[in-house]
Amino acid sequence: MKHHTPTLAGCALLAALAFGHPAAGQEQGARSLAANCTGCHGPSGNSSGAIPTIAGLERAYIVTAMQEFKAGTRQATVMHQHAKGYSDQEIEILAEYFSKQKRQ
Amino acid sequence: MRLSRRRFLKQLAAGAAAGVCTPAFAAGSRVVVVGGGFGGATAAKYIRMWAPDIQVTLVERNREFISCPLSNRVLAGQVELVDLTRGYGTLSSKYSIDVVYDEAVLIDPDKRELTLDGGDVLPYDRLIVSPGVDLLFDEIPGLREPAARERVLHAWRAGQQTMALRRQLESMPDGGVYALTIPKAPFRCPPGPYERACQVAWYFKTQKPKSKVLILDANEKVQSKEALFTKVWKEWYEGIIEYRPNSTLVDVDAKTLTAKLEFEEVKADVLNVVPPQRAAKIAADAGLITANNKWVGVDFLSYESVAKKNIHVLGDAILAAPAMPKSGHMANQHGKVAAAAVIALLRGESPNSSPVINNTCYSFVSDKDVIHVASVHRYDPEKKTMVVAQGASGVSSAPNQLEGTYAESWGKNIWADMLA
Numbered sequence: 456m457k458h459h460t461p462t463l464a465g466c467a468l469l470a471a472l473a474f475g476h477p478a479a480g481q482e483q484g485a486r487s488l489a490a491n492c493t494g495c496h497g498p499s500g501n502s503s504g505a506i507p508t509i510a511g512l513e514r515a516y517i518v519t520a521m522q523e524f525k526a527g528t529r530q531a532t533v534m535h536q537h538a539k540g541y542s543d544q545e546i547e548i549l550a551e552y553f554s555k556q557k558r559q
Numbered sequence: 560m561r562l563s564r565r566r567f568l569k570q571l572a573a574g575a576a577a578g579v580c581t582p583a584f585a586a587g588s589r590v591v592v593v594g595g596g597f598g599g600a601t602a603a604k605y606i607r608m609w610a611p612d613i614q615v616t617l618v619e620r621n622r623e624f625i626s627c628p629l630s631n632r633v634l635a636g637q638v639e640l641v642d643l644t645r646g647y648g649t650l651s652s653k654y655s656i657d658v659v660y661d662e663a664v665l666i667d668p669d670k671r672e673l674t675l676d677g678g679d680v681l682p683y684d685r686l687i688v689s690p691g692v693d694l695l696f697d698e699i700p701g702l703r704e705p706a707a708r709e710r711v712l713h714a715w716r717a718g719q720q721t722m723a724l725r726r727q728l729e730s731m732p733d734g735g736v737y738a739l740t741i742p743k744a745p746f747r748c749p750p751g752p753y754e755r756a757c758q759v760a761w762y763f764k765t766q767k768p769k770s771k772v773l774i775l776d777a778n779e780k781v782q783s784k785e786a787l788f789t790k791v792w793k794e795w796y797e798g799i800i801e802y803r804p805n806s807t808l809v810d811v812d813a814k815t816l817t818a819k820l821e822f823e824e825v826k827a828d829v830l831n832v833v834p835p836q837r838a839a840k841i842a843a844d845a846g847l848i849t850a851n852n853k854w855v856g857v858d859f860l861s862y863e864s865v866a867k868k869n870i871h872v873l874g875d876a877i878l879a880a881p882a883m884p885k886s887g888h889m890a891n892q893h894g895k896v897a898a899a900a901v902i903a904l905l906r907g908e909s910p911n912s913s914p915v916i917n918n919t920c921y922s923f924v925s926d927k928d929v930i931h932v933a934s935v936h937r938y939d940p941e942k943k944t945m946v947v948a949q950g951a952s953g954v955s956s957a958p959n960q961l962e963g964t965y966a967e968s969w970g971k972n973i974w975a976d977m978l979a
Binding site (some may be wrong): 491494497502505506535 | 605609888891892896899911914916917919931933934935936937948949950951952953955959961962964965967968969971972973975976979
């Protein structure tokens with residue numbers, strides 16, 4: 456018996472077209488990780504008030520700042536504690552993500 | 560029932576329009592979120608932001624969100640409730656979330672339906688419940704009558720109670736005693752009671768200097784930022800704040816404003832009782848409570864209940880992982896992990912196997928000075944829970960005004976992260 460109704464294979468193909476390209480997983484990982492920061496730094500890293508806006512900062516600047524927070528060589532109130540919770544690779548991902556967010 | 564049918568048909572149509580392959584795709588899937596606080600509103604918004612093909616309905620009993628964090632400042636006259644209030648309008652207009660102002664009353668986990676007080680029945684593919692805590696007045700006999708609860712306030716949900724407590728403090732004559740009782744941990748917002756004591760003490764110090772703040776804590780010690788709070792009380796509020804640990808409230812006499820502790824009775828001019836708490840009734844009724852008859856056990860990869868499939872629980876109602884406070888900030892973080900996991904599950908994928916979340920809680924210890932506690936939590940696959948990342952936690956070195964400006968900014972930003 457042959458059915459020509461939508462099949463699991465057909466769905467998988469569509470799924471691949473929609474979400475399955477290799478970058479999708481990385482993109483989802485990046486946005487989930489970046490969601491850690493937006494509670495304090497605001498939507499997409501755009502802050503109201505004294506907490507710095509991180510949207511649209513230079514990638515290298517974010518990496519340097521985070522590494523210095525992590526090492527304890529940069530003045531901080533809270534960021535030296537947060538920075539220690541993320542790996543070097545995660546800091547790269549966060550820097551890439553926020554450098555690409557539009558500054559509002 | 561009429562409305563519910565219309566809503567159901569509307570969602571059915573949306574699902575059909577999205578086309579074939581619904582089981583493997585998220586398209587047309589229905590997510591219903593109960594509770595528009597830090598957890599629920601965040602989850603609802605992030606699902607729509609990350610997966611516009613999923614229909615999201617948010618059920619919330621209040622027309623506006625009023626932030627509990629920062630509301631202790633209302634007691635010191637530093638801010639007004641309106642400063643802490645935001646609407647749900649943007650969730651509808653920008654994210655097309657169906658915001659329903661009603662009370663969720665019953666979850667049917669087998670039929671996957673949520674019944675609302677107004678009679679609506681909302682079918683769901685996945686339900687997100689962020690119901691907060693119930694205040695257990697039944698454990699304090701003298702507070703069982705609603706009239707008693709108008710004299711002895713909790714102000715542990717921001718709103719009318721906060722304003723009423725402010726008025727009681729304003730009416731209290733100089734030389735009076737404000738007594739604050741704290742239940743055994745865990746309770747919502749571990750630093751909250753101690754911050755409140757500071758706010759009231761600051762008000763007394765500047766306006767009614769002969770008055771006292773008496774903290775009656777059922778716990779053996781201060782539950783958050785202990786060294787910093789203790790130092791502030793000694794250095795800034797000596798002679799105003801008195802802290803009594805191991806002071807468990809067993810009853811109150813609301814007429815005489817007397818706190819009845821295990822071994823003594825304390826009469827106050829303003830008596831403020833933070834009652835014992837548990838996950839809200841709707842979670843209990845759905846059979847979601849799995850720990851100590853109080854809290855909801857969840858899988859920290861998805862926040863799915865360990866007791867009921869397709870139901871995810873966020874925020875204060877969950878059995879927290881070690882060192883994970885019941886805070887608005889944590890609930891906001893739960894909301895995003897759950898949003899990503901719900902999207903993945905609806906697409907037939909696995910949730911992220913290594914979620915990371917963090918917490919920052921600011922407490923005002925005067926009009927402008929603030930102390931924080933912060934931590935980063937990572938999933939430990941062996942322990943199957945969240946653990947504090949090595950070295951990634953700590954508190955302020957001392958109270959400071961810079962963090963006062965950060966705390967105000969934090970409020971604006973996290974409310975925007977949830978609602979704007």
